[in-house]
Each structure stands twice: as structure tokens, then as C-alpha cells.
Amino acid sequence: MKLFRMTLRAALVALRRNKLRSALTMLGIIIGVAAVVAMVSIGQGATAAVQAQIRSLGTNLLMVIPGATTAAGARSGWGGVSTLTVGDARAIERECSAVAAVTYLRRQVVQVVHADQNWSTVAQGTTSTFPVVREWNVARGRFFTAQEEEGAARVAVIGQTVVDQLFGVGQDPIGAIIRVRNVAFEVIGVLEAKGQTTWGQDQDDVLVLPFSTAEKRVFGTQLFNVVDMIFVSARSTADIPEAAKQIRALLRQRHRIPTGEDDDFTVRSLDDMARASETASRVMTNLLFAVASISLIVGGIGIMNIMLVSVTERTREIGLRMAVGAKPRHVLLQFLTEAVVLSAVGGGIGALVGIIGSLLIAHLGGWPTLLSPVAVAGALLFSAAVGIFFGYYPSWKASRLEPIAALRYE
Amino acid sequence: MRRPLIRIENLWRVYTNGAVEVPALRGVSIVIEQGEFVAVMGASGSGKSTFLNILGFLDRPTRGRYLFRGRDVTALSADERAEIRNREIGFVFQSFNLLPRATVVENVELPLFYGPLPYAEQRPRALAALAALGLSDRAFSYPNQLSGGQQQRVAIARALVTEPSLLLADEPTGNLDSVAGKELMELLVRLNVQQGLTVVLVTHEPDIAAYAQRVVHFRDGLIVSDQPRGVHP
Ligand SMILES: Nc1ncnc2c1ncn2[C@@H]1O[C@H](COP(=O)(O)OP(=O)(O)O)[C@@H](O)[C@H]1O
Ligand SMILES: [Mg+2]
Numbered sequence: 001m002k003l004f005r006m007t008l009r010a011a012l013v014a015l016r017r018n019k020l021r022s023a024l025t026m027l028g029i030i031i032g033v034a035a036v037v038a039m040v041s042i043g044q045g046a047t048a049a050v051q052a053q054i055r056s057l058g059t060n061l062l063m064v065i066p067g068a069t070t071a072a073g074a075r076s077g078w079g080g081v082s083t084l085t086v087g088d089a090r091a092i093e094r095e096c097s098a099v100a101a102v103t104y105l106r107r108q109v110v111q112v113v114h115a116d117q118n119w120s121t122v123a124q125g126t127t128s129t130f131p132v133v134r135e136w137n138v139a140r141g142r143f144f145t146a147q148e149e150e151g152a153a154r155v156a157v158i159g160q161t162v163v164d165q166l167f168g169v170g171q172d173p174i175g176a177i178i179r180v181r182n183v184a185f186e187v188i189g190v191l192e193a194k195g196q197t198t199w200g201q202d203q204d205d206v207l208v209l210p211f212s213t214a215e216k217r218v219f220g221t222q223l224f225n226v227v228d229m230i231f232v233s234a235r236s237t238a239d240i241p242e243a244a245k246q247i248r249a250l251l252r253q254r255h256r257i258p259t260g261e262d263d264d265f266t267v268r269s270l271d272d273m274a275r276a277s278e279t280a281s282r283v284m285t286n287l288l289f290a291v292a293s294i295s296l297i298v299g300g301i302g303i304m305n306i307m308l309v310s311v312t313e314r315t316r317e318i319g320l321r322m323a324v325g326a327k328p329r330h331v332l333l334q335f336l337t338e339a340v341v342l343s344a345v346g347g348g349i350g351a352l353v354g355i356i357g358s359l360l361i362a363h364l365g366g367w368p369t370l371l372s373p374v375a376v377a378g379a380l381l382f383s384a385a386v387g388i389f390f391g392y393y394p395s396w397k398a399s400r401l402e403p404i405a406a407l408r409y410e
Numbered sequence: 411m412r413r414p415l416i417r418i419e420n421l422w423r424v425y426t427n428g429a430v431e432v433p434a435l436r437g438v439s440i441v442i443e444q445g446e447f448v449a450v451m452g453a454s455g456s457g458k459s460t461f462l463n464i465l466g467f468l469d470r471p472t473r474g475r476y477l478f479r480g481r482d483v484t485a486l487s488a489d490e491r492a493e494i495r496n497r498e499i500g501f502v503f504q505s506f507n508l509l510p511r512a513t514v515v516e517n518v519e520l521p522l523f524y525g526p527l528p529y530a531e532q533r534p535r536a537l538a539a540l541a542a543l544g545l546s547d548r549a550f551s552y553p554n555q556l557s558g559g560q561q562q563r564v565a566i567a568r569a570l571v572t573e574p575s576l577l578l579a580d581e582p583t584g585n586l587d588s589v590a591g592k593e594l595m596e597l598l599v600r601l602n603v604q605q606g607l608t609v610v611l612v613t614h615e616p617d618i619a620a621y622a623q624r625v626v627h628f629r630d631g632l633i634v635s636d637q638p639r640g641v642h643p
Contacts, residue, residue, distance in 0.1 A: 006523060017511040320507050323468055324568065325496020325524035327489045403495075404468040407507070 007330070011337035018310075022342060025306040028299030029346030029383050030353060035292035036379040037354025037371075042361060043285030045369035050281060053197055054274045060100070060237055061133070061270045062244055064092075064230040064251070068262045083264045086211070086225040088254060092232060095250055098243035100235045103133040104211070104227040108219050112162060112207055113179040119165040123180060123207045125214025133233045141174040141189030149210040152217070156185040159204035160193040180207065183217045240269045289375075296379070300343070300386035307339050307394035318398050319406030332399035339391020340384060347383030351376050413480060415576065415608055416442040416465065421474035423460050423631075434460040436631035437474070442610065444575065447602045449619035450612045452628030458612045459580055461628065465610060466499050466578045467491040496524050500569025502579040506561045508553040508568075515540065515549040518568045525572055539571040540564070543597070559590030566597065570607075577601070579611040583618055595621040 015022040066083045086104065093102040105126040112119050128146045131137045144155050156178060158166075167173045176187045194203040215224060234243040244267045251265055311318070318331055326334075355376070358369040423435040434457045442448055450458045463469040464476065467483070476484050478494065486494070495501075500521075508517045518536040527535060540549050543563045553561055562582055569577055579598070583591035599621050601607045611622065619625050627635040 006529065010523065013512075013516075316507065317509060320509070321520065321524075322492065323466070323495060323501050323507075324521035325492050325572070327492040327524070329489075330492075330524060402469070404463050407468065407503075 007333045007337050008341070010334055011341050014334070014338055015341060021306065021310075025302055025342050026346035026349065028302035029296070029343050029386070030299075030350040032292065032296030032299040033347045033350025033379045033383050034354035034357055035295050036289065036382075037351055037376055038357045038361065038369075039288035039292045040285060040375035041354070041358040041369040041371045042367060043281065043288045044372055044375075045358075045362070045367065047278060047281035047285065048370050049368035050277045051274055054270050054277065056194070060234040060240060061135075062232040062234060062240065062247065063268050063270075064088075064232065064247060065266050065268070066228075066264065067266060068264060083255065084227050084230055086227055088251060089227060089230045091250060091254060092230065092247055096232075096243060096246040098235055098239040098246055099232050101129050101133050101233045102230060103127045103129040104230045105130070106211065106214065106219065106226065106228045108214075110180050110207065110218060112166065114166040114176060117166045119162060121159075121162050121165075121205050121207050123209055123214060123218060125209050125211040125219065127211055130208065130231075133231045136194070137192055138189035139192045141187070143189055143208075144210050149212060152212040153210060154183065154185045154213060154217070155188045155210065156180070157189040157191060157208040158187055159191050159206040159208075161202055161205040162207055163190055180209075181218050181220070185209070185213075240271060244269055293382075296382060296386060299346070299383075300390040303339055303342055303387060304390035304394065306342075307335060307391050308397075310338070311335060311394045311398040315398075315401065315406050315409035318401055319403055319409065322401070322403035323407060328399040331401075332395045335395035335398050336388065336391050339395065340387035343383045343387030343391075344380070347380045350383065351380055354379070413444070414441045414477075415444045415446075415479060416440070417475075417477040417480075418465075419475040419477075421461075421464065421476065422472045423457070423464060423469070424472045434631055435464075435471070438631070438633055440626065440633060440636070442608065444608055445602070445606045447599065447609045447621070447623045448611070449622035449625045450610065450628060451614060451616075451619050451625055454614070456628040457631040458628050460631075462578050462580050462610065462612050465576075466501055467495050468501070492524070496521060497572060498574050498576055500566075500572070500574040500577045502562070502565050502569050502577065502582045504581040504584040506553070506558075506565045506585070508561060508564060510553055513550050513552060514545065514556070514564050517553065517564060518571050520568060521572045536567075536571055539567040542570075543567050557590070558586050559593060562586060562590070562594055563597070566594075570601070574607075576608045576610070579609065581612055581614070583613065583615070588617075591615075591618065 064084060084104075089102050089104040092099055103126055105124045107122050107124045109120060110123040112121055128144055128149050131143050137143070138157060139160075141157070143157055144153065148155055158173065158178075163173050166178065167176070173187045173190060177184050178187060179185070191204070191206070191208065196202055209218065215221070232243060232247060234240045247267050248263065252263060255264055257263065318326075321331065355371060358371060361367050362369040418438060418440050421435055421438040422433065425432040425434055438457075438461060450461065452458050460469065464471050471484060474484075475482060478498075483491075483494070509520070515533065515536050518539055519532050522532040522535060537546070537549060540546055543566060545560065545563055545567060548556060548560060548564075553564065556564065562585075566577075577598070583594055586594060595618060598609055598611070602609050609622075611618070613619055622639065624636070624638045626633055
């Protein structure tokens with residue numbers, strides 16, 4: 001214990017005598033540890049944010065989209081006319097026992113005008129079950145009813161971004177008349193603000209219209225009853241796989257797909273998406289971690305290099321210490337302690353820099369970061385291990401010197 | 411009769427530089443009693459430093475017997491030799507060998523660091539050793555702020571701080587002017603007489619050797635003469 005305390009003190013004294021060199025050596029470790037801590041927190045933050053995003057789309061949610069999905073998740077056969085229809089959606093609601101509710105939508109980019117303001121946004125024609133299935137309610141006013149949807153009423157529910165763009169401060173959008181492709185709509189509700197998705201899409205930049213109204217009066221298409229997407233909510237989370245199975249069987253039958261041929265649609269549950277994105281972001285996190293670890297190892301080699309230089313440079317000092325009574329293990333411990341102190345102090349500063357860095361990234365860059373105590377502790381331990389590993393050889397080399405050979409060293 | 415501090419019998423030291431063998435000591439025998447003041451003289455390359463380094467456990471003989479306080483020390487481990495260097499021996503070098511970036515008192519403390527003295531007593535002991543050599547006011551200076559004579563006195567304070575029985579000095583006056591050299595020798599004589607410190611000193615200057623009680627001459631790795639002087643000049 002006494003030996004340890006005294007060795008530590010001697011190491012600190014020696015490092016203080018070479019301030020600049022100690023600082024530069026530590027810089028390698030500081031950068032390495034800071035990189036590990038920051039990278040892991042960015043990776044984990046992104047993972048958590050994507051997960052939260054996906055969950056926020058609605059629980060028990062399944063999505064049916066046109067086009068087949070290959071095993072790798074890429075969609076093929078996409079780009080033609082959608083193969084999904086309103087009939088498909090209604091059939092799912094009617095015939096699949098594991099399904100609780102269904103909504104569908106069709107969308108197009110449109111220009112919205114209010115007074116002298118205009119704004120380009122995405123118009124979604126959908127059904128009155130949209131708030132239930134998507135778990136997305138109005139913040140003010142109300143959503144349109146099934147009757148309004150059936151009767152092609154000229155009512156609209158708008159997202160917060162559209163409110164901000166078309167209406168001045170203090171102006172109440174409820175009851176206002178907006179024009180979409182020269183058709184007048186009464187605004188009856190404003191959707192809850194959802195903010196941006198992690199991939200940077202503004203979810204509140206949306207105009208929701210009854211499906212029939214949108215189809216007949218706004219989208220100006222000859223293809224009636226075609227939908228871009230069907231949202232299904234399963235009866236419970238446990239029913240999601242069963243619901244997916246039922247939907248698939250039903251749609252294959254309705255689309256008359258012979259056995260052995262690929263689906264012309266894809267059923268995806270949020271769970272699948274969450275898992276896929278989790279895998280993707282774990283790969284990213286690991287990649288970031290690997291890159292950052294390489295910089296830690298480079299930092300470790302920096303320590304070894306400096307310790308070797310230091311041993312060579314201080315050979316006479318080692319000889320002198322031996323002449324006044326230092327044992328080989330004193331010399332070994334002294335240099336090893338110097339290396340470990342360098343890397344541990346560097347690791348501590350690096351962890352701090354990494355923490356501050358990831359907070360700054362979160363604050364200034366608006367990136368979601370998630371500080372991981374495991375990553376911080378791991379980086380610290382790893383840097384101390386780097387110190388021992390890369391410090392051992394030079395220290396051992398120093399301790400093996402004969403006193404007189406060391407003293408005579410030029 | 412006093413028990414000899416050092417008894418050396420037929421000591422050889424052969425350096426091997428690749429295939430070439432250089433015998434620096436070729437069968438040296440000598441007995442040094444406790445409290446003696448011995449000057450080792452001889453031409454450059456005659457083996458004086460090699461001899462002193464073996465006396466001080468900095469180097470190991472190739473052959474021969476070395477008894478320190480009656481104990482055969484030729485087969486000691488590195489740790490045991492380190493302990494003897496720490497407790498029994500003080501070394502003074504021609505080039506002082508002070509740590510340049512450590513203060514004077516830190517330099518003097520260095521041997522205590524490897525010894526049994528508790529940490530709290532180390533600084534006072536080092537300061538006392540400096541005071542004994544009149545260096546109290548320079549304790550917190552750095553070596554390069556001191557004159558050569560002062561630096562060599564710091565080196566002596568460092569050699570004596572563990573209260574060893576044997577002081578080995580390899581041309582300690584070699585880098586000093588004659589006044590500083592004279593002062594240093596008077597100091598060594600005083601330590602020898604007043605404290606009974608055994609001193610073995612290498613020099614090639616007869617003026618310096620004249621301070622010793624006994625002068626040993628080396629030539630080509632052998633002792634060619636060994637003259638007792640009896641009294642200090
Ligand atoms: N490390 C060494 N390797 C090889 N030869 C050496 C070494 N040290 C000393 N010698 C040789 O040993 C002989 C004695 O050297 P040394 O003891 O230093 O002499 P002195 O101190 O009397 O000048 C010299 O010939 C010298 O060249
Ligand atoms: Mg010499």
C-alpha cells in the first residue's frame with residue numbers, strides 16, 4: 001500500500017515535470033474515449049428516438065402497402081398504379097376476426113389557400129376511423145364523422161404546421177374557409193402536433209380530408225376507390241401476427257394470386273419495423289463504436305511510443321535510481337504507473353469531453369443522444385487497460401537494465 | 411582487530427563486446443577496513459571505475475570472491491543488491507548525476523524513497539542532510555541554478571542521506587575547479603574522521619589522492635601498489 005502510494009506520487013511528479021509531453025500523450029486517449037462515449041450516445045440516442053417514433057404511430061398497428069417485399073426488406077414492383085382498393089380495406093374490416101379497426105388513405109401534394117396566404121402540403125383523403133387507428137386525435141375542434149365522409153362533405157382537419165403557415169397569430173382556424181384546388185373547405189379541427197420524424201419529415205404538415213371528398217373533388221383522378229395505404233389496428237398486441245396472416249390470406253384471395261406467386265402487397269407490423277430499425281441502428285452503433293475504439297487503440301500506441309521514448313531518454317535516471325536503491329519492481333511500477341495515470345486521467349477527461357460533446361450535439365444539433373453509463377465506464381476501463389497493456393513492455397524493458405549499463409547510457 | 415568491511419579475492423571483470431573480450435580487472439585482491447579512506451589511482455583505462463562499480467554493487471564480477479561484511483555477495487539477487495546499495499552505500503559520480511527537473515531536496519530524498527523510512531520523515535531527513543553540508547538555502551533550487559561545487563555537495567548529501575557505511579566516489583573532483591575540489595576533499599576527510607565513514611575514491615590527481623590514508627594504484631586491471639599513509643596531511 002505504501003509502495004503503491006509512493007509510486008503513484010513519483011509518477012505524478014515525473015508526469016508534471018514533462019507537462020507538455022504528458023498532455024500530448026493524453027490527447028490521444030482523450031480523443032479516443034471522447035469519441036467512444038459520444039459515438040455510442042449518438043447511436044443509442046438515434047435508436048431510442050426511432051423506436052419511440054415507430055411506437056408513436058399507434059399501438060397494434062399494421063400497415064398494408066402495395067407492392068411486394070423481398071426478404072431483405074426492399075420493395076419491388078412499386079411504381080405502377082396501387083393494387084389496393086377501398087374494397088380491400090372494407091373486406092379486411094369485415095372478414096378478419098383479429099382486426100379491430102381499419103382506415104385507409106390516399107394522398108397528393110396540393111396547394112392550400114387561405115385569404116392571401118398559400119401553402120403547399122400533403123392532402124390525405126381518409127376515413128373517420130383515422131384518429132382511432134392512428135391514435136392521433138384532434139387538439140381543437142373535431143374530426144369528421146362517418147356521415148360526412150360518406151356524404152363527401154367539404155370539411156378539413158389540418159396539422160399544426162398548416163395552421164402556422166395559413167393563419168396569423170391569434171387567428172382561430174376553426175370555422176375558417178380554406179381553398180384546395182379551388183374547392184372551399186371548412187376547417188373543423190386541428191390535429192395534435194407530432195413534430196418531426198427522426199428522418200426529418202414534418203408530420204404536422206398535413207391536410208386531412210374525407211376520402212370521398214378528396215377523391216371526387218380534389219385529386220381529380222379517373223381511378224376511383226384506389227388507396228395508397230391501409231392502416232389496420234389489431235384487437236391486441238398478441239393478435240398482430242394473426243391479423244397479418246388473415247389480411248394476407250384475404251388479399252391474396254381477393255387479388256386472385258395463384259399459390260407459389262409473390263404477393264402484390266406487403267403487410268407490415270410496427271413491430272417488424274421497430275425490429276428492423278433496431279437491427280439497423282445496432283449495426284450503426286457497433287460501427288461507430290468500432291471506429292471510436294480504433295482511435296483508442298491509436299491513443300494506446302501513442303502511450304507506448306511515449307513510454308519507450310521516455311525509458312530511453314531517462315535511462316540514466318533509471319540507472320541513478322537503481323544506484324540509490326531502486327529494485328527492478330520499483331522501476332517497473334514507476335513506468336507502468338506513469339502509463340496508467342496517463343491513460344486513466346486521459347480517459348477521465350475524455351469521458352467528460354464525450355459527455356459534454358454529446359450534450360452539445362443534442363442541444364445544438366438537435367440530434368437525440370442517449371448517454372450510456374455502460375459506455376462511459378467501459379471506455380474508462382478500456383483506457384486503463386490500454387495504459388497497462390501498452391505501458392508494460394517499456395516498463396519491463398526499463399526494469400531489466402543493469403544499473404551500471406543504465407548509468408553509462410549516452 | 412576490526413572486521414574488514416570489504417574483502418576481495420582474485421576478482422576478474424571481463425567485458426564482452428561481441429566476439430572481443432576486454433579484461434578490465436584481471437585478478438584483484440584487496441581488504442578494506444571499516445573507517446578507511448582509500449584513494450584509487452591509475453591511468454585512464456586501468457580499471458578503476460570498473461573496480462568501484464563492483465564495490466558498489468552496480469556491476470557484477472566475472473569471477474572471484476567479494477565478501478561484504480564477511481558475507482559472500484557475488485550470488486545476490488537484483489533485489490538484495492538494491493537493498494545493500496540503498497542502506498550501506500552512497501555513490502558520488504564525476505558528472506553529479508542529479509535529476510535536472512527535480513529540486514535539490516527532491517534529489518536528496520530519492521534514496522529514502524526506496525528505503526524503510528516513513529514518508530513523513532523523509533523530507534526532514536533530506537533537509538537535515540542538506541543542512542549538514544551548508545546547503546539549506548538551496549533546498550528548493552534546481553540543480554542547474556547551482557555551481558559545480560554545490561551540485562557535488564548535493565550529490566554527497568544524497569549519498570549520505572541514508573547514513574551508509576561506505577561512500578564511493580568516482581573522480582568527484584573531475585568537474586570542479588581546484589578551490590571547489592579542495593573544499594570537497596576537506597569535507598570528505600571530515601566525514602571520514604568525525605563519523606567513521608569509509609571512503610573509497612577514484613582519482614588520477616596526486617593532490618587529491620594526498621587526502622587519503624591509503625593509496626592503491628591500478629595498472630592494466632591489476633593492483634600494482636598499495637601504500638598506507640597513516641596520517642592526513
Ligand atoms: N561497458 C564496457 N564495455 C566494454 N569495455 C569496457 C566497458 N567499460 C569499461 N571498459 C573497458 O575496461 C577497461 C577499464 O575501464 P574503466 O574501469 O572505466 O577504467 P578507468 O576508470 O580506470 O579509466 C578499459 O579498457 C575500458 O575500455
Ligand atoms: Mg573511470
